[in-house]
Amino acid sequence: MEIQSGVKDAILVVSLQGMLDASNADPVEEEIVSIDLLPLKGVIIDLSGLTYMSSSGIRVLIKIRRHLKNANIRFAISSLQPFVHEILDLADLLNSFEIYPDIADARAAFTT
Amino acid sequence: MHDQIVPAGVELFQLTSVIILVSYFISRTSVYYRVVFQQGSLKDKLLLILFFGALSIYGTMSGFSLFGAQANVRDLGPIIAGLTCGPLVGLGAGIIGVLYRVSLGGITMIPCCLATLLSALIAGFVWWYHKKRFIGTLPAVILVLILELVHVWLVSLLTPDTPGLDEILWTMGTSGMALNCIGMFCFSVVFHNYLLEKKTGEELKRRNTELEIAFQIQESILPSHFPDIQGFQVTAYSKPAREVGGDFYDFIQFEKNECGFLIADVSGKSIPAAIFMGLSCMTIRAAAEWVRHPGKAVSLANNLIYKYVESGMFFSLFYGILDAETGNVRYCNAGHPPPVLVRKDGGIQLLTKTGKIIGFEKDEVYHDETVMLNVGDLLFCYTDGVSESTNKEGDMYGMPRISRVLAEVREQATEEVVSSILSDISQFIGKSPQSDDITVLMIKRTEL
Numbered sequence: 001m002e003i004q005s006g007v008k009d010a011i012l013v014v015s016l017q018g019m020l021d022a023s024n025a026d027p028v029e030e031e032i033v034s035i036d037l038l039p040l041k042g043v044i045i046d047l048s049g050l051t052y053m054s055s056s057g058i059r060v061l062i063k064i065r066r067h068l069k070n071a072n073i074r075f076a077i078s079s080l081q082p083f084v085h086e087i088l089d090l091a092d093l094l095n096s097f098e099i100y101p102d103i104a105d106a107r108a109a110f111t112t
Numbered sequence: 113m114h115d116q117i118v119p120a121g122v123e124l125f126q127l128t129s130v131i132i133l134v135s136y137f138i139s140r141t142s143v144y145y146r147v148v149f150q151q152g153s154l155k156d157k158l159l160l161i162l163f164f165g166a167l168s169i170y171g172t173m174s175g176f177s178l179f180g181a182q183a184n185v186r187d188l189g190p191i192i193a194g195l196t197c198g199p200l201v202g203l204g205a206g207i208i209g210v211l212y213r214v215s216l217g218g219i220t221m222i223p224c225c226l227a228t229l230l231s232a233l234i235a236g237f238v239w240w241y242h243k244k245r246f247i248g249t250l251p252a253v254i255l256v257l258i259l260e261l262v263h264v265w266l267v268s269l270l271t272p273d274t275p276g277l278d279e280i281l282w283t284m285g286t287s288g289m290a291l292n293c294i295g296m297f298c299f300s301v302v303f304h305n306y307l308l309e310k311k312t313g314e315e316l317k318r319r320n321t322e323l324e325i326a327f328q329i330q331e332s333i334l335p336s337h338f339p340d341i342q343g344f345q346v347t348a349y350s351k352p353a354r355e356v357g358g359d360f361y362d363f364i365q366f367e368k369n370e371c372g373f374l375i376a377d378v379s380g381k382s383i384p385a386a387i388f389m390g391l392s393c394m395t396i397r398a399a400a401e402w403v404r405h406p407g408k409a410v411s412l413a414n415n416l417i418y419k420y421v422e423s424g425m426f427f428s429l430f431y432g433i434l435d436a437e438t439g440n441v442r443y444c445n446a447g448h449p450p451p452v453l454v455r456k457d458g459g460i461q462l463l464t465k466t467g468k469i470i471g472f473e474k475d476e477v478y479h480d481e482t483v484m485l486n487v488g489d490l491l492f493c494y495t496d497g498v499s500e501s502t503n504k505e506g507d508m509y510g511m512p513r514i515s516r517v518l519a520e521v522r523e524q525a526t527e528e529v530v531s532s533i534l535s536d537i538s539q540f541i542g543k544s545p546q547s548d549d550i551t552v553l554m555i556k557r558t559e560l
Contacts, residue, residue, distance in 0.1 A: 021547070022381045052506075054548065055428070055496055059379040062426060062472060090496075091428060091447035092468040 002049075003031055010041045011110055013103055017049030025056035029063050037071045042110040046103050048079035057084070058091055065097065074098070076106040130174075131188060132298040134167060139306040147197045149310075150244060160201045164193035165208025168228070172213055184288065186213065186224070187263065188295045190232035191256060196246050196303065199236025206232030223270040227263035234259060246307070249300035256296040260289040322383050327352065329386035330360070333393050339363045339371050341436045344485075345558055346373070347526040349534070350551040358385035358427075359495045359551035360393050364400050369436040372400050375448070375553045377495040378427035392417065392427050392470070406431045406444035407480040410470065414446070414478065417471040426471035430463070430493050439485040439557050444478050446470050449496050450511075456488030458519045462511075463491075485557045490522050490529065497548035501537050504544045509537055526554045 001024045002017040014032055032045075045064070047053075061077065068075040076098035080088070088094050100106040138144050143159050146152040152160075167189030174184070186209050194202025210225040238247060238255060247255070264285040330352060338346045348361045358380060364372035374396060378389045392413075399413040400406075410431055417425075430451055432443035445451075447469030450462040467478035485491060494514070501509040514533070521532040530552055537550065 052502075054500065055377065055379060056381075058469070059426065090449060090465065091472075092465045093447070093472065096468070096472065 001028060003028060005032075005035070007040070009107075009111070010039060011107060012040050012043045013046055014043065015046040015049055019052040020050055020057040020060065021052065021054040022056040025060050029060045032060075032064055033067050037068070037073055040073055042074040042076070043068055044100075044103055044106045044110075045075075045077045046079050047077060047081065047084055048102075050081060050084060053084050053087060055087065055091075058087060058093065061097065062093075074110055076100055076109065078103050078106045126174075130170070131167070131185065131295045132302060135192070135299040135302040138163060139303060144197075145310070147201065148246075152197075157197070157201050157204070160193065160197055161204030161208065164189040164197075164201065164205030167192075168205055168209025169212040172209065172216070185292050185295050187228050187231045187259060188256075188292050188299075190228060191235040191259065191292075191296070192299055194232045194235025194237075195239050195252055195255075198239050198244065199233060202232035202236040202239075203229065219271050220267050223266040224263070226270075227259075227266050230262065230266075231259040246300075246303060249297065249304060252300050253293050253296050256292045257289060260285070260292050263288070326383050326386040329383075329390055330358075333360055333390050335361075335363055339365050341369075341371055341434070343436060343439075343558060344434070345526040345556045346554070347530055348375075348551075348553040349530050350549065351534075351546070352549045353497065353546045358389045359497065359549035360389050361493075361551060361553045362393060362397060364397060366404065366433070370404070370433055371436060372406075372431065372433045373493075373553060373555065374400075374429060374431040375451075375493040375495065375551060376427050376429040377448070377497075377549070377551070379425055384425075388421065388425050388427075391421065396429065396431065400431065404433065405480060406433055406442050407466070407478040410444045410446050410467065410478040411476065414470045414476050415474065418474045421471060426469045428469045428496075432491075434485070434555065439487075439489075440482060441485055441491070442480045442482050444480055446478060447472075449494060449499055451491055451493040452511075452515055452518055453483060453485075454490040454492065454515075454518045454522045456486065456522075458522065460515045460519065485555070487557050487559055488523075489557050490518065490526075491555045492518055492529070492533075493553040495549060495551040497546075497550040498533070498537065498552060500548060501541050501550070502544060502547060503541050509540050513540070526556050529554060529556075 001020060003014060005012060005014045012035065016028065020028060065075055078100045079102050080099060088097070098109070100109060143156045147156050147160055168186050171185040171188055190202050190206035190209055193205040206229045210228050213225050213228065214221060235255065264281055268281055334350060338348060350359055350361065358378035359376070361375045366372060376392060378385055378392055380388060395416050396409070396413045399409040399416070403409045403412060410429065428448040429446040430443065430448040432441045434441050443463060444467065445463055445465045446467045447465055450464045453461040453463060455461070463481070463483060466481055468476055499509055499511055499514060517533055517536050518529065521529050524532065533552065
């Protein structure tokens with residue numbers, strides 16, 4: 001699992017690449033949660049590079065969602081591949097996240 | 113003078129090599145292990161005092177004489193002893209080294225002895241100050257450098273009127289310092305590897321113990337027998353993966369021919385997952401006993417879990433109540449992979465979600481759905497470890513294949529159906545490891 005992140009216009013974009021499962025869910029979550037949130041107005045998690053996500057991936061998204069909600073920071077996920085969409089649908093969570101087709105759409109939603 | 117330094121340097125280098133070998137040897141003994149990890153008895157410490165004392169004597173013996181002064185690594189043994197075993201072992205080893213040095217005499221006897229004892233004491237104090245742990249390679253080398261400077265300073269202080277003292281001090285000081293530092297560096301590398309080995313070994317042991325505990329918790333939670341319901345066959349099976357734990361199933365026998373059944377998959381792995389699994393199982397069981405409606409029971413369990421459990425822990429659950437008289441099943445699917453209802457004629461119906469996973473949102477309202485089990489119908493519940501079993505090409509077993517196999521074997525008894533599914537999964541994944549728990553629960557309405 002590779003994590004790339006960058007901040008532009010006070011929006012943090014975190015791109016996850018590779019497999020997200022029980023074996024790496026905790027370090028991924030820790031890395032994202034440890035990011036300094038103070039200067040941010042929004043966080044976008046880009047899932048376009050995911051090759052696999054197990055239910056542990058949902059746990060990561062849920063924890064981040066709660067973490068950012070407590071800090072009053074907007075949170076979106078973008079570029080869901082069919083299998084991620086399916087897993088979130090199965091857990092009935094599609095309506096519980098802000099979901100956008102790509103990073104640009106998510107950015108646009110954050111800035112309007 | 114330079115003619116004397118080169119061969120002497122070679123000699124001392126050989127000596128340092130001996131120290132590396134000795135360090136390697138001693139660090140592999142159980143006596144040293146016990147003392148380093150503060151489990152050593154007085155006898156252990158005495159043995160190490162003798163060992164490092166002998167090392168100090170060897171350091172003196174193998175040193176070389178230069179204008180009556182000994183340049184050597186006598187201090188190294190007591191310093192190592194002090195830095196890894198504490199002041200008692202350090203000082204003990206120092207005293208042995210000093211006694212031998214006294215027997216040799218010479219003008220620098222008193223300052224040399226004082227320096228060795230002081231070095232051992234300071235090293236022991238540093239160990240104690242550093243929470244009884246080794247301070248690490250670089251600090252240890254710097255400490256040796258400082259202690260050797262003190263050594264030279266003591267010699268110059270206590271033997272002021274010796275002719276040619278400056279030259280002796282220069283030669284003895286620089287070569288002694290360099291070799292003691294190199295010796296300490298080499299020892300530190302050996303010792304660091306030793307600690308790393310021990311840590312890895314301990315972690316592996318701890319991890320195995322943790323997994324064992326997780327397995328035991330998991331095993332103790334799963335019911336040891338299945339309910340006996342007239343007109344129905346019931347079976348369940350769970351096979352935990354090594355790394356991941358957290359599937360469970362349960363049956364709750366109510367009065368009036370009603371039987372509750374549930375299958376769930378909790379998030380996380382190892383001990384946290386096993387504990388959360390126990391908690392979830394008890395919560396849903398208590399809620400189910402409290403209210404006899406799947407939706408209401410799940411709503412109650414959700415609020416309890418949300419309120420009392422650390423954020424981010426959740427589980428998916430399918431909970432149904434079977435009325436054995438009518439074959440009616442009321443159920444609630446909280447974000448769980450949809451159970452497959454296989455009709456007698458091979459028709460397939462999926463019991464899809466009726467609400468979110470449990471532990472996600474406070475005050476979530478879960479609704480009941482109902483479905484009728486007619487004679488010959490089969491209800492197959494499973495966790496995502498079944499549908500997401502993956503082969504080496506990265507393909508998942510998937511729902512369509514589950515439905516297909518079930519349709520093929522639907523007329524068999526439940527236990528045989530489970531075996532068929534398991535062997536088909538095993539055939540599908542081939543040599544790929546099982547990556548998640550595999551759990552199934554099945555109810556079949558038989559001929560009356």
